[in-house]
Amino acid sequence: MEAAVVPAVDVAERAPAAVVAAQDITRRYGEGDTAVDALRGVSLEVQREKLTAVMGPSGSGKSTLMHILAALDRPTSGSVWVAGTKLGQLSDNEITKLRREHIGFVFQFFNLLPMLTAEENVVLPLTIAGEKPEREWREQLLKTMGLDQRRTHRPAELSGGQQQRVAIARALVSKPTVVFADEPTGNLDSKTGGEILELLRNSVDSYGQTTVMVTHDPYAAAIADRILFLGDGVIVRDMPGADAKDVIAAMDELSQA
Amino acid sequence: MLGVALKGLARRKVRASLTAISIVLGVSMISGTYILTDTINAGFHTIFTGSYQNADVVITGKAAFDSANGTSVEPPTMPQSLLTEVQKLPDVALAAGSVTTSSLKLIGKDGKVISTGGAPALGFSVTPRGQQFNPTKLTTGSWPSGPGQIVIDKATASGKGFHVGDRIGAQAFGPAREFAITGIAELPNVSVGGATFAIFDQPTAQQLFHKVGALDAIRVQSKAGIDTSALLSQIKPLLSDTQVVRSGTEQAKKDEQQAGGFIQIIRYALLAFAGIALFVGAFVIANTLSITIAQRMREFATLRTLGASRRQVMWSVVIEAFVIGVLGSLVGLFLGLVLAKVLNALFVAFGIDLPHGSTVFATRTIVVSLLVGTVVTVLASVRPARRATRVPPIAAVREGSVLPPSRFAKYSTVTALVVLALGIVAVCIGTLAGGMATGPRLLLIGVGVLLLFFGVSMNAPKIVRPLASVIGKPAQAIGGAPGLLARDNATRNPARTASTASALMIGRDHRHEHVHPDRGAGGPVAARQAGGQRRHRHPRR
Ligand SMILES: Nc1ncnc2c1ncn2[C@@H]1O[C@H](COP(=O)(O)OP(=O)(O)OP(=O)(O)O)[C@@H](O)[C@H]1O
Ligand SMILES: [Mg+2]
Numbered sequence: 172m173e174a175a176v177v178p179a180v181d182v183a184e185r186a187p188a189a190v191v192a193a194q195d196i197t198r199r200y201g202e203g204d205t206a207v208d209a210l211r212g213v214s215l216e217v218q219r220e221k222l223t224a225v226m227g228p229s230g231s232g233k234s235t236l237m238h239i240l241a242a243l244d245r246p247t248s249g250s251v252w253v254a255g256t257k258l259g260q261l262s263d264n265e266i267t268k269l270r271r272e273h274i275g276f277v278f279q280f281f282n283l284l285p286m287l288t289a290e291e292n293v294v295l296p297l298t299i300a301g302e303k304p305e306r307e308w309r310e311q312l313l314k315t316m317g318l319d320q321r322r323t324h325r326p327a328e329l330s331g332g333q334q335q336r337v338a339i340a341r342a343l344v345s346k347p348t349v350v351f352a353d354e355p356t357g358n359l360d361s362k363t364g365g366e367i368l369e370l371l372r373n374s375v376d377s378y379g380q381t382t383v384m385v386t387h388d389p390y391a392a393a394i395a396d397r398i399l400f401l402g403d404g405v406i407v408r409d410m411p412g413a414d415a416k417d418v419i420a421a422m423d424e425l426s427q428a
Numbered sequence: 429m430l431g432v433a434l435k436g437l438a439r440r441k442v443r444a445s446l447t448a449i450s451i452v453l454g455v456s457m458i459s460g461t462y463i464l465t466d467t468i469n470a471g472f473h474t475i476f477t478g479s480y481q482n483a484d485v486v487i488t489g490k491a492a493f494d495s496a497n498g499t500s501v502e503p504p505t506m507p508q509s510l511l512t513e514v515q516k517l518p519d520v521a522l523a524a525g526s527v528t529t530s531s532l533k534l535i536g537k538d539g540k541v542i543s544t545g546g547a548p549a550l551g552f553s554v555t556p557r558g559q560q561f562n563p564t565k566l567t568t569g570s571w572p573s574g575p576g577q578i579v580i581d582k583a584t585a586s587g588k589g590f591h592v593g594d595r596i597g598a599q600a601f602g603p604a605r606e607f608a609i610t611g612i613a614e615l616p617n618v619s620v621g622g623a624t625f626a627i628f629d630q631p632t633a634q635q636l637f638h639k640v641g642a643l644d645a646i647r648v649q650s651k652a653g654i655d656t657s658a659l660l661s662q663i664k665p666l667l668s669d670t671q672v673v674r675s676g677t678e679q680a681k682k683d684e685q686q687a688g689g690f691i692q693i694i695r696y697a698l699l700a701f702a703g704i705a706l707f708v709g710a711f712v713i714a715n716t717l718s719i720t721i722a723q724r725m726r727e728f729a730t731l732r733t734l735g736a737s738r739r740q741v742m743w744s745v746v747i748e749a750f751v752i753g754v755l756g757s758l759v760g761l762f763l764g765l766v767l768a769k770v771l772n773a774l775f776v777a778f779g780i781d782l783p784h785g786s787t788v789f790a791t792r793t794i795v796v797s798l799l800v801g802t803v804v805t806v807l808a809s810v811r812p813a814r815r816a817t818r819v820p821p822i823a824a825v826r827e828g829s830v831l832p833p834s835r836f837a838k839y840s841t842v843t844a845l846v847v848l849a850l851g852i853v854a855v856c857i858g859t860l861a862g863g864m865a866t867g868p869r870l871l872l873i874g875v876g877v878l879l880l881f882f883g884v885s886m887n888a889p890k891i892v893r894p895l896a897s898v899i900g901k902p903a904q905a906i907g908g909a910p911g912l913l914a915r916d917n918a919t920r921n922p923a924r925t926a927s928t929a930s931a932l933m934i935g936r937d938h939r940h941e942h943v944h945p946d947r948g949a950g951g952p953v954a955a956r957q958a959g960g961q962r963r964h965r966h967p968r969r
Contacts, residue, residue, distance in 0.1 A: 234825070243733065243822040264737060270821075271735030282730040282824055286439040287432065296734045299429060341734070353825065 189216035189252075190348050190381050191240055196249030197404075198235050209235040210246070211404035217349065220379040222372065224392040226422070227401030233385045234353055236401065240383065241274055241351045242266050254348045271300045275342030277352035277371075281334040283326040283341075289333075290322035293340040304344060312340045316370060332363035339370055343380060350374070352384040356391055368394050389418035400425055429736070433744035436727075437751055440720070444748075447716045448756035450709030455757045455801035457702035459764025462793040464771050465695040469688060471783030474618040476683040478563035480676040483647035484656050485663065487514070488679070490672040504670050505642035514646060517662050519654040524558025525643035527633045532626050534580065535597030535604055536588050547622035547781050551600060553633035554579075561647040564627065568592055569611025572629045578607035579627040582614040598626055601638045622781025647676070691782075697870075698771070701877060706800065708881045710808040717749065717812035721819075728816050729823035738817035745816050749809030750802065757801025761794060777859070778869065848883025851876050 198210040209232045217223055217240075225233050238244040239251060242258050251258045254273045261269065275296075283292045293312060294304040313319055316336040326334055335355060342350045352371065356364030372394045374380040384395065392398050393415040400408040400421065407425055410418075437444055480486055487510070489503035511525045532551025533541045542549075554562050554571055564581075569592040572579050578598060580590060590596055590609055597604045613627060634640045650659045656675050663673045674682065721728070728741050765787065775782065854876025858869050 238822055238825065241733075243820075243825065267732075267735060267737045270733065274733075276733050276824075278730075278825060282726065282733075284432065284436075284727060284730065286435040291431075291435075295432070298432065299731065299734055299736045299740065301429075345735075 190219050190254060191217035191383070192252045193236075193240060193246075194250045194252075196236075196239060196246035196251060198232070198239060198244070199247045208404055210239070212249070213401075213404070213406055214249075215399065215406065215409075217381065217383055218397065219381050220375065221396040222375045222382045222384065222394065224395035224398045225383065225385045225401060226387070226389075226392050226398055226418070227407075228426070229387070231401040232404045233401055237351050237353055237383065237385050241276060242269060271296065271345065273348035275345065275347040275350035277335070277338050277342045277350065277355045279354040279357045281326070281331070281338045281358075283334055283337055285326050288323050288325055289318050289329065289337045292326070292337050293318070293344055295341060296345045300345070302345075308346075309344065312343060315373065316340045330363075331359050332366060335359060335363075335367050336370060339367070339374070343374055343378070346378070346380075349381045349383060352382065354385055354387065356386070356388065361390075364388070364391070389422060390415045392418045429740050429744060430747060432731075433747045434751065436724075436744070437748045443716070443720060444752050447713055447720075448752050448759070450712040451706070451753060451756035451801050451805050452760040452763060454702055454706035454709045454804070455760025455797050456763035456767045457705050458699065458800060459761045459793050459797040460767030460771055461695055461698035461702060461764075462796070463764055463768040463787060463789060465691050465698075466788035466790050466793065467768065467772075467784045467786075468691050468782045469684075470788045471618050471621070471785045472684050472687045472691070473680075474785050475563070475615060475620065475783055476680040476687075477677075478615060478618075479683075480561075480647065480680045481563055482560045482649055483676040483679075484650045485648045485659050485673055485675055486679040487646040487648070487663065487667065487671060487673045489644065490670050503644075505639055505644055506646070506668075506671050508641050508643055510666065510671070511643060511646050513666050514648060514663060517659075519651050519659055519662060520648055521651045522557065522560065522649040523646055524555050524561055525630070525646045526553050526555075526558065526561075527630065527637050527639045527642070527644050528552040529600055529637045531600060532636075533599045533604075534584060534588075534624055534626060535599065537590075539597075541599070542584060542588060542624060544624055545622045545776070545781055547620075547624075550623060550625040551598070551633065551637065552625070552627060553630040554627055555630050558647065560649070563615060564613040564625070565616055566611045566613050569609070572610050572627060572632070574629065575632050575635075576606070576608055577610045577629065577632070579611040579613050580609060581620070581625045582612050583620070584624045585609075585612045598636070600636045602636070605636070618785040619783055621783045622776070623783070697874075701874065704878060705881055706804050710804050713749070713752075713805055713808040714811055717745065717809050718815060721745065721812050721816045724816075725819050725823050728819040729821050729825075732819070732821035733824045741819070742813045742817045745813035746806060746809050749805050749813070753802035753805025754798070756805065757798045760801055761797045764793070764797065765789070774859075844883060847879055851879030851881075851883045854879060 193213055193215050196210055196213050197208065200207045200209055213232075213236060225236065227233050235244070239246050240253070242251075242253060245258070253269060256269060256273075258266070258269075284295065287295065290309075290313065291298075294309060297304045313322055316339060318333070318336055318340065321329060321333060324333075326337070329337065335358075339352075339355070342352075355371065356367050359367060368391055371382060371384065375382055375396075384391070386392050393413065396412045398408075398410045398413065398418065398421075399406055400410065402425060407428075408421060410421060413421070487506070489506055491503040505527075508525065511523060514520060514523045529551045530548035532549050534549065536542045556571075556573075559571070564579075566579070567582055569579065578596060580596060584590065590612075592609050592611060594609050595606050596609055598607055599605070607628075613625075628636060634642065648659065648663070650656065660673055660675065667673060728736075731741060731744075732738075768787070772782075772784070854872050856876075858873035858876055861869075
């Protein structure tokens with residue numbers, strides 16, 4: 172799937188080598204007196220086959236950044252590339268195609284379809300794309316996510332942790348270029364959250380799944396290969412993987428600055 | 429994707445059925461109208477073809493003019509001598525005359541005229557040699573022969589308690605006379621509706637109907653191997669210009685057309701009601717779908733983030749409507765069978781008791797009902813479906829998307845109730861009040877039904893909610909704790925619920941709400957837009 176065609180449109184422009192790249196993006200909500208600058212010039216490159224965590228205080232623009240990188244929202248200015256394609260002028264259909272091929276999403280509130288079973292939810296992205304899931308890959312996913320016994324259950328019959336595991340399997344099933352996760356453990360207790368983090372980490376290690384995860388939680392950030400700290404709409408620190416203690420120290424340091 | 433749409437529909441059975449109700453009603457009116465009028469037409473057909481059975485050609489008087497609406501002026505009679513002339517023709521095997529009247533009143537045992545409720549009270553003559561042409565069959569007794577004898581129809585006999593050997597009064601134009609019942613007869617395979625008939629021998633009939641020496645019709649059978657057209661050309665020279673000869677089938681067709689004109693009017697009037705019902709139904713469906721779609725914004729947005737195109741989202745809504753349309757139309761089609769019976773009973777209550785044979789369920793009825801019902805539903809879904817395509821993918825992670833107001837929401841409860849009440853009053857007066865002409869009565873009922881439809885549509889959201897709660901109870905029990913929690917959640921915070929209020933009108937199948945429990949967080953977007961303040965939205969706050 173990584174080998175998917177890149178639309179000819181932006182080939183002429185210098186496409187960054189990174190799987191996801193942002194160049195000087197800003198995002199302003201509203202206008203006039205009440206306008207809020209959620210992002211004020213962010214540039215970054217997401218490293219292939221690595222887990223990148225985005226941290227920062229509430230309102231620092233983490234979700235906004237992720238929505239823009241995942242093509243759910245458009246920046247007020249600046250450019251974004253996903254898998255070498257510049258998002259800027261893509262049509263709705265082209266973005267749809269890009270989502271199918273390159274982007275997986277894990278939501279804080281799972282966003283499973285209530286009428287579908289766990290297994291149907293997992294393969295939904297392929298169903299939508301009109302593809303048949305590879306049996307082996309599907310089975311492997313269900314097994315690693317511990318959903319083997321739960322495949323015919325509906326979301327309403329699953330615990331929060333199980334639902335999030337379905338959601339992760341769903342994000343992985345089409346082997347996207349990058350998986351985005353916004354507070355994937357935000358709605359779970361710390362033990363279940365820990366299991367989810369482990370699954371995310373595993374998907375990076377075993378399948379080389381490039382992942383970007385937004386989190387509040389220093390313990391969650393500690394599983395990352397790289398931690399970006401956002402503050403007031405800009406990246407205030409870019410830190411390699413660290414343990415929770417160092418993450419907390421960095422947070423303290425930033426909040427005092 | 430098709431599977432996803434259908435599974436979603438299966439999950440919202442209650443809501444989908446409520447959506448379908450409006451289409452079911454409209455379609456049942458279409459199918460009921462066709463079934464009823466077809467059945468009546470078939471009844472007339474049976475009667476008229478029966479009344480010219482075995483007659484190759486028929487000679488009748490020609491009315492000076494035909495009134496267009498089918499209430500034909502009674503044609504002039506012809507002299508009995510014509511029959512003798514016809515009988516002499518070389519190619520004629522058999523010819524027999526008859527006299528008829530449509531105002532032969534029978535008098536019940538209570539001494540009162542037996543009411544036909546507006547239907548004809550037929551009287552006609554039989555002759556021994558004309559028995560072949562007689563459409564009626566004796567069930568008991570024998571045919572009348574002599575001035576004091578009568579045969580009456582089976583329905584009247586059993587309804588009013590007359591038997592062979594009883595005496596019964598009959599009156600045409602002169603004073604009432606007493607007759608002895610020699611037999612009871614019926615028209616096979618068909619009900620004549622409210623009509624009665626009485627049969628006399630020819631001289632008696634001629635005297636009673638004031639047609640002595642005259643005939644209303646002469647039925648002729650040709651010798652074997654003789655062409656009808658040859659017979660026609662032999663007879664034509666014998667006729668004056670107030671007489672006309674036609675083949676038996678042609679004459680039957682002509683009589684049928686006269687009766688059919690009236691049925692056609694009934695049919696169009698009823699179809700017009702069906703049209704109105706469907707029109708209103710289309711609005712109700714569009715409205716319900718819009719609400720459902722507003723409720724499912726997060727679902728559509730999630731589909732978009734998973735790679736669904738706008739087209740796919742659109743189709744999923746249209747397919748859902750298509751399935752609702754097909755199922756609703758199917759139910760409506762068969763409900764039409766019941767409605768046809770109800771309508772007929774209603775007609776009878778108004779004194780319009782029309783003939784009918786066995787129920788006619790024509791292919792046309794099936795095709796038109798299913799097609800119209802489905803097409804209307806699908807068309808009604810187009811706007812909501814297009815709205816669904818406009819749900820932005822980011823709605824998957826963001827709450828507070830604005831719901832379109834319900835189409836009928838702008839009407840106040842009072843207006844809605846007044847319209848409904850007016851409709852009920854109009855229909856009640858129309859059906860129950862005595863001493864009203866049929867025309868104004870039907871008009872009143874028509875207007876009443878229209879008001880009822882609008883009233884119901886305007887009140888639908890208020891009616892549907894409690895209805896859904898009753899129907900939804902078992903579903904909720906099965907849905908269990910998540911459903912209950914979600915509902916409690918929704919009712920505890922009315923301000924938040926307000927944004928989804930119109931959605932709630934349609935049903936309370938909230939089990940799907942577990943996918944977005946953050947609704948409970950209040951209206952962050954509103955807060956943001958108002959003050960642009962930071963809001964801590966983390967659940968572990
Ligand atoms: N749809 C919106 N309309 C208006 N303002 C918004 C909107 N979304 C976000 N904002 C504002 O933009 C800023 C950044 O919000 P964002 O949600 O990206 O922060 P965050 O870092 O994800 O916060 P949290 O940790 O609370 O999730 C905040 O000030 C927020 O109020
Ligand atoms: Mg956030």
